[in-house]
Amino acid sequence: MLMALVSSADKPAGSRPLQNRVDPFGELIATPARGLFMGNRGGRIHDAGKLLGGRRWSSRRWIACVCEFKGRRRKVWGDSYTELFFLDEPTALAAGHRPCFECRRTDARWFAGAWAGRRRTPPSADEMDLVLHAERLNGRGKRRHIFVVDDLPDGAMLVERGRPFAVHGDRLLPWGFEGYGPGIARPRGALAEVLTPPAILNALAHGYEPLWHPSAAAAAVVSMSIAS
Numbered sequence: 001m002l003m004a005l006v007s008s009a010d011k012p013a014g015s016r017p018l019q020n021r022v023d024p025f026g027e028l029i030a031t032p033a034r035g036l037f038m039g040n041r042g043g044r045i046h047d048a049g050k051l052l053g054g055r056r057w058s059s060r061r062w063i064a065c066v067c068e069f070k071g072r073r074r075k076v077w078g079d080s081y082t083e084l085f086f087l088d089e090p091t092a093l094a095a096g097h098r099p100c101f102e103c104r105r106t107d108a109r110w111f112a113g114a115w116a117g118r119r120r121t122p123p124s125a126d127e128m129d130l131v132l133h134a135e136r137l138n139g140r141g142k143r144r145h146i147f148v149v150d151d152l153p154d155g156a157m158l159v160e161r162g163r164p165f166a167v168h169g170d171r172l173l174p175w176g177f178e179g180y181g182p183g184i185a186r187p188r189g190a191l192a193e194v195l196t197p198p199a200i201l202n203a204l205a206h207g208y209e210p211l212w213h214p215s216a217a218a219a220a221v222v223s224m225s226i227a228s
Contacts (some may be wrong), residue, residue, distance in 0.1 A: 016078055019052050022084050024094035024157045024164040024175055024195045025142045028056065033177035035087040036213060039064040039097050045082045056140070058082075060129040063100040064092035087177060089210035090166050094157035094195040101125055104119025105221060109201035114208035128199070135197035144193040149186055155212075158192040160184075168212075168220055179215030 021032040022039075046052055076083045088094040099108040110123035119122060123131075137143055144159065149167075152158065156167040157175065163171035171183030191227025194201070204210070 026095040037086040040081045043056040060133040062097045064097040065100040069103040088213035114206040178217040
C-alpha cells in the first residue's frame with residue numbers, strides 16, 4: 001500500500017475533525033489531537049461525505065505508517081484508502097496494526113524477525129495479517145487476552161480501572177489522545193485484560209522496540225518522582 005505525505009486538510013472546512021484517530025481498543029474517534037503515525041485497514045471505509053458507515057476495515061491488512069514518505073502528498077479521506085492516525089506505535093500495535101513494509105521497511109523486517117523469534121524464516125506480511133486478524137477481533141469488537149502483568153513486555157497495552165494503560169518499565173502509564181499521564185506501579189502477580197494481540201506481544205518480548213510518544217518518557221520521570 002502506497003504511503004504519502006499527509007496534507008493538513010484532514011477535516012472539511014467549518015466542521016469537526018474526521019473520525020480518524022485510533023485508540024488502543026481499535027475504535028475510531030473524532031478528535032483534534034494529532035499523533036506520530038498514520039495507517040489504514042486495507043482500503044477505503046469512508047464515503048463521499050467523509051463519514052464512516054458500518055465497516056471499520058476493508059481487509060486484513062491493517063498497517064501503521066510514517067506521516068512523511070518521499071515527499072508525496074495526498075488529501076486525507078479523498079478518493080483512495082481511509083487514512084487513520086495513532087498517538088504512537090504502542091497505540092497502533094494495541095489496536096492490531098503492524099509496521100508497513102513500504103514506508104517502514106526496516107522496522108517491518110525487524111518486527112517480522114522478532115515475530116519469528118528463533119525460527120529461521122520470518123513470516124510474510126500475509127501470514128502475519130492472517131494471525132493478527134483473529135487475535136485483534138472478537139466478532140466486530142475488540143478481542144481481549146488474559147495475561148499475568150509481570151509477563152508483559154514494554155509497549156504492551158492493557159485495561160486497568162476501565163481505561164487503557166501502557167507497560168513502561170515498572171510503571172503503567174495511562175493513555176490519552178494527547179499523550180500519557182503519570183504512571184502507577186505495575187501490579188505484581190495480577191491478571192489483566194490485554195489489548196495488544198499475543199503475536200505482537202511475542203515480537204515485543206523478542207526485541208522489537210516500538211516508537212513511543214515523547215510524553216511517555218516525561219510521564220515515567222514524573223511517576224518516579226511521585227513514587228520517591
